[in-house]
Amino acid sequence: MAAGAVTITFDSGRSIRGKRLLGGTVTLDGSNPTPVALASYLRQVTGAVVSMEGSTTPADDPSAVTSAVSGTTLNVYAWKNTGGTDPTLVASTDNARLVNWTAWGIP
Secondary structure: OOOOOEEEEEEOOOOEOOEEEEEEEEEOOOOOOEEEEOOOOOOEEEEEEEEEOOOOOOOOOOOEEEEEEEOOEEEEEEEEEEEOOEEEEEEOOOOOOEEEEEEEEEO
16 A cells, blocks of 8 residues: 555445444554545545554554544544653654554544
8 A cells, every 4th residue: 555545445335324434444644644545435524543453552643643633534643752861742754654543534
């Protein structure tokens, strides 16, 4: 999967109590944020959850992922440790980590 590539693995396909649910994966593209464009599925994204894929302990880059919604785009942010004993997180430039996402909104 190429950096920034989005795969949708779940789509409720219809409105459930006025919402549509989507899920999938995205490979970080190193730009921070990595966008997941959902305009083809939703008129408005109202919520989302992201998590790193994998069965091993995350390394220093990235060490965490967060998300923020902007209209119909789910933005995935990756964070890395600055190193040593300083726990400060800064934007990651990783372009290979796979991230799971789930988003819901108004169809």
